[in-house]
Amino acid sequence: MRITIQVFAPPYSYQDLDSAIKIAEAGLNKGHEVTIFLFADSILSINSKVKPIRVDRDIPRKLESMIKEKGLKVEICGICMDYRGVTKDMIIEGSNPSGLPELASLIFNSDRFVNLMA
Amino acid sequence: MHLIVVKNGPNNSAERAKIRSSKEGDSVVLIQDGVFWALNEIETEAKCFAIEDDVEARGYTVDDVTVPLISYEDFIDIIEKCDKSIG
Amino acid sequence: MDKKILFVVYQAPAGSIWVNEAFRTAFGMYGEDIEPSVLLMEEATVALSKKTKPECLGLLSISMCFRFIKRYETAVYGVREHVERFKVKEIEESFNAKLIEEADLGDFFHEFDNVVFM
Numbered sequence: 108m109r110i111t112i113q114v115f116a117p118p119y120s121y122q123d124l125d126s127a128i129k130i131a132e133a134g135l136n137k138g139h140e141v142t143i144f145l146f147a148d149s150i151l152s153i154n155s156k157v158k159p160i161r162v163d164r165d166i167p168r169k170l171e172s173m174i175k176e177k178g179l180k181v182e183i184c185g186i187c188m189d190y191r192g193v194t195k196d197m198i199i200e201g202s203n204p205s206g207l208p209e210l211a212s213l214i215f216n217s218d219r220f221v222n223l224m225a
Numbered sequence: 226m227h228l229i230v231v232k233n234g235p236n237n238s239a240e241r242a243k244i245r246s247s248k249e250g251d252s253v254v255l256i257q258d259g260v261f262w263a264l265n266e267i268e269t270e271a272k273c274f275a276i277e278d279d280v281e282a283r284g285y286t287v288d289d290v291t292v293p294l295i296s297y298e299d300f301i302d303i304i305e306k307c308d309k310s311i312g
Numbered sequence: 313m314d315k316k317i318l319f320v321v322y323q324a325p326a327g328s329i330w331v332n333e334a335f336r337t338a339f340g341m342y343g344e345d346i347e348p349s350v351l352l353m354e355e356a357t358v359a360l361s362k363k364t365k366p367e368c369l370g371l372l373s374i375s376m377c378f379r380f381i382k383r384y385e386t387a388v389y390g391v392r393e394h395v396e397r398f399k400v401k402e403i404e405e406s407f408n409a410k411l412i413e414e415a416d417l418g419d420f421f422h423e424f425d426n427v428v429f430m
Binding site: 108122123129130132133134136137139218219220222223224 | 230239256278297298300301304305308310312
């Protein structure tokens with residue numbers, strides 16, 4: 108199945124990215140095609156320049172490894188990046204700046220849509 | 226069959242609307258602070274579940290909550306069963 | 313077959329971006345066979361008021377949505393009890409909003425493939 112998970116809240120301030128990652132991992136492990144769509148402040152989680160303290164989880168690197176190793180897809184709201192000063196050269200490898208047309212396509216083509224509200 | 230994802234506690238008006246809208250055949254999954262709903266009986270005909278990690282992370286055990294605890298793998302099973310969503 | 317998607321906002325239009333984002337997202341759905349609708353409930357109900365002007369604070373206006381609502385004939389909904397509770401005296405006609413009863417919200421949500429709270 109194609110499963111899309113939409114996230115709004117910023118990483119580290121809120122648990123949403125952690126939840127999305129857990130859901131995505133479980134879905135990928137069961138053989139589903141999983142896409143995380145990052146909207147609003149949640150786009151900060153693909154900024155490769157994010158540097159948490161050593162004992163904390165590294166959300167951008169976690170997403171990057173899930174993209175590389177498990178085939179996770181990460182789509183990012185482009186205008187949300189512009190609003191936050193995150194440019195294409197800053198984002199983790201494999202993540203994809205897109206926009207509402209891609210979200211519309213994901214909603215239309217996904218078998219399941221999981222929304223973690225703002 | 227709708228999947229209803231609830232991530233805030235009973236003080237959130239949107240979550241109250243979602244819980245009230247749930248019907249028999251729906252599955253309500255309590256995630257993050259949504260697990261606070263499970264400290265009391267939830268008024269719904271839908272099946273309710275709470276993410277075990279989120280319950281434990283907030284200092285509760287299976288004995289404190291009114292709904293079955295589930296893993297993320299179980300959550301995927303529920304997602305597979307529900308073709309529609311309210312979240 | 314068209315997918316029916318409902319975007320729901322419950323936070324006030326001057327305090328957060330979600331009213332504008334819900335409309336922007338809804339308008340972005342028309343590239344696919346998606347029928348988007350928008351429901352304004354709780355504090356977001358004041359977005360329906362003729363007098364509400366986030367632009368007083370320098371924020372984006374709500375009125376910028378009106379020509380798209382007209383062009384796409386996007387269905388906009390409010391909740392009758394919330395209009396009363398938040399003392400919205402005059403509803404802006406440009407929304408062409410339909411008011412539904414709070415007690416009918418459950419059936420209403422179940423008419424959609426995905427209800428996306430923002």
